[in-house]
Amino acid sequence: MKDIQIITQIQEGNQKGLRKLYAYFPVIQKWLVANGCEKNQTQDIFQQALLVLCEKCQDEKFTLTASIETYLFSVSKFVWYNQARKDRKQATSDISEIEIAASNHVDELAEKESKLEYAFKALEQISARCREILQLFYLKKKTIAEIAKQLKFKSEIVAKNQKYKCLQFAKAKAFQLIK
């Protein structure tokens, strides 16, 4: 499968694309272990790298200037460097364009995650069903009609109300957390 197809699948929320990306894991894992990473941490690092890629894919303007493999490899590298608090300049001798991009993307996501920490906590406090509705709506870009069908609501209006309540509830929790 071509890289562009994988990206499209990820953008469409198709799990097949993500599963394909796991094919790159073994080699990246070897590299990580060779560079001092504990084996049981490699999965987490790789998943974080996937998150960086997936998050970037949400942006329609995002284009890859290298193969997915190269990009994922670089991203994993920087996730690991960040975690191990290694000096990147020392660790990477000739830094290429893709590495600069990868390094920035890793930082951006880390920043975003820490900024949103309270929102994550808020989402943890609402029901699983509520979370699913919000994810389907905001991430998977499903319409209220589709959500109603998928989650078997009696009508679209019920679904719409439910979505509204969930969002309000999450906001209220979040508001408490920042106060």
Added chain:
Amino acid sequence: MEEMIEKYLLGLLSKEDRKAFENELAQDENLAREVNLQRDIMEAAKLQGLKTDIHNAYKQVKLGKMLKTAFITAVAVLGLAIFYVAKTLKPKIDPTEVGASLPTSVFNIDNTKDTVIETTNGIILHIPAYAFGDVDYYDLGIKEALNALDIMESGLNTMSDSNLLATAGMFKITATKDGVELQLTNGKEITAQVPTDEIDPNIMLFDGVEDSTGNVNWVNPKKIKNYLVNCSFDELNFYPPGYLVKVAENGYDPTNKKFTDSLYWSFDCGVESAATNEENWERSYYEADVLNSLNRDAQIVEESNRITPQLWKIKLNPNPFKVGDIVTLQMISDQIDDGLIYSNGMAENCASNASLMLKRHRSFELVGGLTSMGAKEQVDEILGCKTFLFDKNAVFLQKIKILNMNLSLQGSLEYQKCNSKGNCVLFERSISLRGVTNQTDSAVTDQAEQPRPEICPASIQVLQSKRFAKTYIATKEFEQRLQHLFEICDETSLNVYIANLDRDICYADSIVASRMSGAKKEIFERFAAQKLGNTETASPAFAKLADYHKKKKNAYDEAARKAREKVLNKYAKEDATKQNQDRKKSVDEMQDRANVFEKELKTNLVEAYRQAGLSYPIPLAPKAMYIVPITTTGWKNLDQYVTASTISRTSLKTTYNNKDISIEYHKLKVEVQNEASYDFVNVYLIPNKLPSYQKMNKNNAVYTESLNELFDYELVCLAKKGSEYFVYTDLLQKKDDSKSVTLRSIDKKELKTLLKSMNKSTANRNVSDDLEYEEQNFLYNQNLKKRKKDEVFRREIEDVIWPCNLPRTSTPTAAPEAELF
């Protein structure tokens, strides 16, 4: 409000509304907070969803791996079903048409150009220029029904006359210009690539004809030509299985193709010719003049004390052996009648260590260092260090791992022999063990003469040249076959593919299958059964590429071998230069030390006699020889005491001639601040009246030496960090017993002038020489570390590149590289 915020955040507001909202936002703090809150919740929900997706995908992958074996069996059963693709080029635009419920993707196409389009389901269409008459632009509509659900929902059937066909997909192409249907120009062909997990050789293409009732009858079955599609070499993995993993394992970037290519291609597979061996053998390990000067010194003393070289028995144990064995190279001297031979493991400056040098060869690798057996320990009195020596038979041992049966051990054992009079000579015994000594099984040795059975990296390098870019070499299908060829180590089979580039790939598949047996035969039989063709651009001219390949392969291999040899020669040269430096340094230092000792002893004696109220009798007692301990059988008590005190560097208090005699030594300790932060640190003492500097010994982070009160000493510390130099100098006071030194940075020029002022013309070596030596030593060691790492890496990679060369504890399972998912 809620809805407004959401629309705003999702970018769904009109331009005016957006502006109005933003104005409001700027004024209303509560609203701004509300918007931020909602945005964060939205973003968090998205990220959380992605995390869940990633985790779920991982769980599925894990499950998929477990099911892999089960999956392969299932495919074998399903393989009986036939996969048909249907195509119709005679569409009618009619709302009641078959498959009206299917969405149509429409592409606007420039008719004057060749066009390639890819549909959402992955069908790739190659449409030649002017496929539809001479219109400029046209709309190409495509309906796809590639899965069972779409086919059923759309109401398409799978009847061919009265036979029911099994199908996995249909698609329909319609070309229109301003609503008017266009016909495919005669002789023009649209090529369609339909995605499939398995290629079925029975695949056929049917045209669909709709009857008046809206049913489709599939007619006119055509065999589909399985063109292979070229892809760029960048997309293909032409490395042996496990190669990239090994690269990653060693901490290198496996996605850097430039690096991985050049590394792989640097392994040569040719058989070394005898001539090159001789060429290499030319290099000598140290310069002749150093050796000669030693010989001369030793032999000037007394011509009759000529030292004869020892005779050695050199053999491998056990012998015979096989690949993978660790054997011992034994070097045993005959009886040493007069004198002794120094062993190894002694401090660098103490005595000349015996050493073994073997020319690097791919047939073996050293296991551990040179060891000795039965050496006696003896303390060298002058130098105050431990020596190890043999006085009966010298026994040296070196463990060696056999990597291939074409064993070539070329090199020399270097040892120092001294006679009882204290004269010493360095000898070099050459070692040359070739092939398998005492080997009765000649078949094994013959085999080693043959070229490697594995696929030569040079072969692969040639295949990735432009000339092969249009052949079936540059296809995913060949990549798959190559992986198996790597595993069976059969370059001949690879050559079958190269020799038949003008034919369909299945032709080579079946020849290779006939050469094989067992599981590998099955794999290639399965390849052959796919009946795959050639690339669309294949031409009879491709037949000639085999010659080109052969010629180029040899050239590339030769180049790789030469490049490797150059590297090894460079290493050898570096080693030789380093050995020369070490040897010269150790000889010069020993001479300097002997001179210092002689002068210091004389000064002490003169002082002792002066204190005794006597004049010092000349000539002086035994001349100190370096290397072997001197015997201090002086002819007067006073001489004996003074000599003992000078050797041990301890104070002397005695009476002689009824007078008190006292010669004071006092200990000095020097500590260097932040010593660990420098590349290297050296501490010297420069005595005013002695012919050479003394280097202070380091012990537990402290430099120590006993100072003679009869001299004034200058303390000099030198250090280097990167390209920066550091220095400390101080004229020591008699009472100084400990110093804590803080180094200061110094410019290189300034340092040079400073050191020049300290030079003693009486010395063989000065502080500046020692600094130069330490600098080179540091660089050499750094370089050596890298070299060793590189060599270990290369050996690991060799295991992957020459998989059939190594003894295997278990045979690798040759499971076909089935898709993971």
